[in-house]
Structure formats: C-alpha cells, structure tokens
Amino acid sequence: MAHVLTTEILDAEVLNTVLLDRIHALIAQHKNMPGALLPLLHSIQDNIGYVPEACYLPISKALALSVAEVHGVVTFYHHFRRQPAGRHILQVCRAESCQAMGSEKLEANIKSSLGIDYHQTTQDGAITLEPVYCLGNCACSPAVMMDDEVYGRMDNQKVAELIGDARATS
C-alpha cells in the first residue's frame, strides 16, 4: 500500500527532542547554500544515522519545498536510509569487475552467514547489509566496504574476520 504522507503521520513519529533540535540546527546551518537539499540530507544522515520522516516538514519549510519534493529526493538516492541502520554497514560490490572474481559466491555466503538479505540488519543490530555498484577498487576485486573502509581481494574467511571484528566493536 502506498504510504501517504500527512502532517499527522509526521507528528506521530516519535523523535526525541534532542534529535529534533539537532535536525533544526543542521537545517539552519545548510539552508542558505545553493542546492542545499543534498548536503543537508547528508549531514542529517551522518549525524543521526538515517533521515527520519519527521524532518521532512521542517526541511520543506526551510527550503520552500513541498513535503512531497523532500520525500521524492530522499527516496531517489540509494544512499539515504529512512530507518536506523545497524552499528556497522557492510556494502558488498555486485558490479562486473567483482563478478569476474567470484563475488556472487561471496555475496551468497555473506547473506547466509549473517542470515539476512540486502537492505536488512542482523538480529543483534551489528550489521546492515547493502549492495553497492562499484567501490572503485576494481584492481583488487572482489571488494567490500565496512563503514568507510574498503577491503580488497576478499574471500569468505576474510569477510568472516571483518564481520567478527565489527561485531566486537560498538
């Protein structure tokens, strides 16, 4: 069913005041930039981990846009998430260069070992799994990215170690 955006729904979303204050501060910081929306959405996601729907209305007011336009931009880009992610984000490259080096088997193994599919988070909240289409590490395929670090020439064992290390950190 299509999700209807109304102010009621936006207000209904529970966000603590600390978060909302932070969002308002970020809006104030960005609203006068030319083409402010993407930098603003990035800053919100960098700051609180995702782009909550509750920020659509204040953003739309500050940037003179409709709520629908803000929603349209958030949902157009793969990078922006509308729900909180796990503590770590594991991106697995699905592009051709990595496929040429066996990434399909690696993907399948990661999914089965984590027990989740793409765009899902493990039950312990440690890892969110995302596909990615090229990390620019094509000379060292197959590649994955854990948070902001890229790892090359991956195999099942190396990925398992990476996941183990991530789980051990907050």
Add this chain to the structure above:
Amino acid sequence: MSNSEVKVQSVKIYVPRDSSALSLGADRTAKAIITEAHNRGIEIELIRNGSRGLFWLEPFVEVQTKQGRIAFAPVQPKDVPSLFDADFLNPQSVKAAAHPLNLGLTEELAWLKSQQRLTFARVGIIDPVSLEDYLAHDGYKGLANALKLSGADIVKVVTDSGLRGRGGAAFPTGIKWKTVLDTPSEQKYIVCNADEGDSGTYSDRMIMEDDPFVLIEGMTIAGIAVGATQGYIYLRSEYPHALKVLNEAIDKAKKAGYLGANICRTNFSFNLEVRRAAGAYVCGEETSLLESLEGKRGLVRFKPPLPAIEGLFGKPTVVNNVISLATIPIILHKGAQFYADYGMGRSRGTLPIQLAGNIKQAGLVELAFGATLRELLYDFGGGSATGRPIRAVQVGGPLGAYLPESQFDTPLDYEEFGKIWAVLGHGGIVAFDDTVDMAKMARYAFEFCAIESCGKCTPCRIGSVRGVEVIDKIIAGTEHSKNMQLVRDLSDTMLNGSLCALGGMTPYPVLSALNHFAEDFSPRNSGLNQLLNQEKAKAA
C-alpha cells in the same frame, strides 16, 4: 664538522595511502614499519604517497636513495622485521638487494617504464596533500601560463591539444569551453563530474586521492578561461577517502592563495567546493548530475538546451570529467602540440587505462591512444588472475560492449572502437575468464539498468525490467527463438528511444554478448527443456 660527525639524515620511506592500497592493508604495513624502526632505535621519515598503480604489488613500499626510490613489494606486516634485518633502509647493500621483496629501482620497472604518464605524472610519487611537493613537481606551472593568456587563448590551447572528454562521451573539451566562454552571463560554473560509477574504473579516484591539486589547478584554469568564479566537484558517496583528501587540498590551496579571491594576486577569483553524490549511477550523466547539485531528484534533462548554455541553476556551465580537468595543467604547461603529439587519428594524447576484474597484474596504465587490447591484457596484465583463458572483456563500464578474443587486436582509439560497435568510455577494462556465463552478464546489464534508471523515459524504465524477464525466458528455453527476437527488438527500442546513455547503451553489453557469445544463450539443459515443452504441448 668532520665526516664522522655528520648527522645521518633519516631515511625516507613511502607507503601509499591510496584506498586500494589501504584495502590491502597499507595502514597496517605503515604502522609495522614505524613500530619496528622505533624498537630498533632507527630514525625514519615515513611519507604516505599515492599509489604507483601496480595494485597486485600493494602495499608497495619504497625507500629513497640517491639513485632513486627502491621498491619492496608487496609488504605485509609480517615481512617488516625481515626487511629491517636485511638493512632495507640501505637498499643497495648486499643483504637488502638479496631480499626476495626487493624489486630494484621503481622507475626501472618495465611495467612503469613502458607507460606514458602525463595526467598521472605525479601520482604515486608525491605526498598528495603536500602543496610544497606538488609545486616541486611542476605543480601550478599550467596556471602560471594560463594567467598570461586571454580566456579565448586558453580555450584555443585546449582545443588545439585535441583533448576529448575522458568521462566517456569523448566530446572535444575545447569546444565545450568555447560555448561557455561565448555565452554571456554574470555567473558561470565549472562542474567536475567525479561520480565515477563505472565498474572497472578507478582513475578518477586515484587522481583525487593521489594528486588532488592537479584537479584543483585544472578547474581553476577552466574557470579563468570561461569566466566562471565557482566550481563544484560532484563526488560519489562511495569515495570517502577522496572526500577527505580533496577537502584538505582545497583548504591548503585557499590558504596559499591558489583558490578564493585574487588568485596569485591577480584579479581572478575562483571558489571550489566538494559536493557529495548519494549513490545514484545515473547522476554520472551530466544533466542528471546538475539536477542533483541543485538539490533535486537526479532526473535526466532534455537537451537542448546544452549545459554549456543553460547548466547549473540555469547558468552556462562546463561539466567535465576528473581526468579531462586533471589533464588541463600539463597541456597549459607544456603546450597543445606536446599533448597532441601523443595518440592516433582523432584520439589525441593519452588515456589512463584501468585494468580490472580477472587479471593477474591489475592496475593503472597510462598510454598514448593506439595500444591494442591484447597488449594491455597480456603484456601489462599478464593474462587472467585465475590462469584460465580470457574469454570476454568489457571495456568502458557497465554500458560498454563485451569483446571476444577475436577483437583483442583493436587499438584503443575512440573511432576504432566505434567501428566494432564498442566504446572506450572511461578506459576501464574488465577481464573475464572462460567460466563466465554471458547470458548472466546480459541479464545483469538489464538488471543494473532497472536498478539505476531515473524513471523519466519509458524505454529505460520499463525496457530494463522487461529485458531481465526476456533473458530469464531465453535461459529457461521458453519460446526460445521468439524471445531471442524479442530481446533484439527491445534493445532496438532502448537504443533509439531512451533519453540518455543509461537506457540507450544498455543494449551494448546485451547485444554484444548475444552476437559474440551466442552459445551461452541456448536454452539451459536444452534437451530436457524441449521434452518438457513437448509434454506441455501434448497436455494442452
């Protein structure tokens, strides 16, 4: 001071900070070297340079000597004690020379020596965020020359060099600049397309991480040439290291008077800002990129108007790829003719080629246009990584054609590739061995298009989804010959009816796979499938 009292200068050691080197453990190697030196009471100066581009040898450690840098590679932390034991800081000593990781003088490595590095002249050599290092290696000499010329004269130099857009479209850069120069406006923009999303390509990333000042200088020259005072680098969100390096370099350039108001104490001003993309492949298309920079959904615009006339915020805008802009400084420094003397036919200069996928010696090879695919795959690449025969090669990213072995002698040249219905694109070469299933790759091409389509035009938005379904039917053997025809019809519609290259070029990988690897499109378990179909027909 007597000779014996001369303080021994600490030895310079280089360990790359390029993200591919980091992806193979360069940070751990650097740390191990620092710790080991400290434990042994040896003073060293460790510099984090860019990568030389020999990625099968990363982490690639170099030690400075009077004769040049000596390479030790690949160096893992476990190798570090043995390097110190072998006195590798004195790399020409008998012990160090005998160390199995000693590769000799970096500059003498055949893989590097046989390249023509113009755009990548400094990459891997300098500390990327040291302006002093950049200046000491011919940095800002192009800008110095540009400041002595009129805008029209700068544009003429770029036009005469023959430089064509390295993002893939290969449109003459000088002509684009001239259009912007000739369009009067109180505000113009320089936009760098750093949304390098093509699989198999990483040359933009290397420039931004390993020699960011060259891009800044190129954009500054572009601004001065066409009369633009604001530049944006639209950087893909998958490149966090490049973001850090670019911002650090921009800060340093500003502080040193190379960016901002009154550049180098002239009347020219140029401001530069990095803007992060958000993971949409289609935003590599220039009009979609501009929409995104304006804060909108990355929907492709109709052309005309050209961005050069009505671009960012409706103003005349130069949109160039990273490599095109990073090549401007050497052209302005050494002259149009110097650059144009490289290359063949209408493809002038050099192309930074990126070897990727299933290849033994993957890395960055900058060569004048004209080398053949075979030379790159075997002389530089050393064949496949798996040791099996190379069966297919995709050149030019996910919208590029798959080439079979019979086409490996094609020279890398925009027109020569056009003749065989292929594209050079951004110079990425992805090799596949004989285990590749080309029907699966054709299916993936449609799937990727479906995931990344901006949705504005029907052939791309719907054609890509139908394409996946049709290939699935072909693989399953359902009405095989009918669906083989259908996929060609569909490709024809996408080729001719799409608004931009995403839908318009998805047929390149699909049809090239069909044409050159037809055997992969026969129905799977065809005998069984036929039997089942006969049974079904009987039952009906």
